[in-house]
Every structure is written in structure tokens, then in C-alpha cells.
Amino acid sequence: MNIRLSDDPTDISWEALAVVFHRAPLGERKPEKLREAFTRSPVRCFVWDDDRLIGAGRALTDGVTFAAVFDIVLLPEYQRKGIGSRIMEHLAAASKAPNLILHAVPGKEAFYRKLGFRKMTTAMARFSNPEKQQEQGYIE
Template identity: 35%
Template sequence: MDLEIHSDFTKVNLDEMKDIYVSVGWTKHSNEMIKQVFEASNVFAFVTLNGRVVGFGRAMSDGVFNAAIYDVLVHPEFQKQGIAKRIMEYLLAKLSKVSCVHLISTTGNEDFYKKLGLKKTKTGMARYLNPILASEYLE
């Protein structure tokens, strides 16, 4: 498998990214939304196989004190092959000098992130406008 990992958003296909979102059940992401959230982010990891996007992740950071990692996704055809781990390692390396890196795990993936050195927070707070997400993630 000839996987490449890079951070060039201009080299990725939005339709392929949307397909990955849909493949993991995140069906509300339009190409325009994907473009907007990635353009608002400043740290990226894209994994491609023969030029096709098979996984990605993104982060927003001030470069010094804080960062937040979002949307670490791998198409189900390519899961369980270490791709998500490579994405996280790539993002964490890019954020290695940032004091605090936050991430909200999707339910059931907490152990994956623990293996990468992330820990639960004592004071994490959030607000969700979607009541389904609020009931899943908020105490």
C-alpha cells in the first residue's frame, strides 16, 4: 500500500472527503461546509492512497498555548491499518510545541486516544446545539 501523508489542502478532493464523512455516518457535511471548516483550520493531515483521500484530521491552534483536534476520520475500507494513528501522530508532531491540545473523542474511541498519550480532562466544558449530541456528550 502506497500511503502518503501530507498537509496540503489544495491537493485533496472535496468529494472524496465528503464520502469519508458519509461513510462514518456524518451525513450533514456538504462540500461547502468541509471547505469552510478546513479553511478555518490551520493544521492538517491528509492520508492518500494512489492520490485518493482515505483519511484525514485537522486542528485549530494559536501555535503557542492551545489547540483543538477535530475530524480524525478514516474510510471504513481502510480502518484498522494504523492510518488514524498516523494522522494523530502527524497532527501531534505539528502541535508538539503547543502547551495544551484538546480533543473530544467520539463515543467508543477513548482508548485509542489514551494510547496516544491523551488523557481525560477534569474541567472540560462544552455546549451542543444538537440535543442528540448534547445527550451523548454532556453530563
């Protein structure tokens, strides 16, 4: 393995990133939507093994108080090797914000707990499709 983290979107195949999301799994994403979300996010991380795109993550930040982390994702064969933790540290450093918030995929809380995250007691979300989010375990 020759793992490299980069924030440069220039050589990204958004189709390849959609395959990473599909296989991880982290849902079905349209390549064009991924391109928009990642290029508009001020903080990005793409993970390469030599010339193969194997993972990613992104964050929105105000650069002084808060950053929100989204879409940390790795191909299954690269999971549980410490790479997800490296993505988080890359995003945290690049966000330049002391406070990070996120919502975990149900079942993945332990990954974030190990990185110092704690459950928020008053977190709330207004989703466009609350029934689906409730079904998936994101809201009560």
C-alpha cells in the first residue's frame, strides 16, 4: 500500500468516487452531485493508493469556531487499517476550527468515539425526507 491524502480535486473521477460510496457502503450518489458537493466544500480529503482512488471525506467550516464533517468513506478492503482516522485528522487540521460536529451512520459511532467525539444531547436536524431518515435510524 502506498497511501496518500490530498485535497486536490483536479484528477478525481467522480464516477470512481460514486463506486467508493456504493461499495463502502455509504449510499448511492450521482457522480455530478458528488463533484458539486466536494468541490464546493472548503475542506476536502481524497485518499489514493498509488493511482487508485480508495476513499474521501469533506467538511464545511467557518475557520474560527465550528466545522461540520461529512462523507468519510473508504473501500471495504481499506477499512480498519487506520486510514479513516487519518482522513478525520486531515479534515480537522484543514478546517482550522476547534469544534467539530457530525452525524454518524447508525452503527459507526464507535469509530468517532475513539477519535474523541461524544454524543450531543440536543442535536437536531430538519431533513427533506424525515420518514426515510427515521426509517434509517437518524432521527427519533
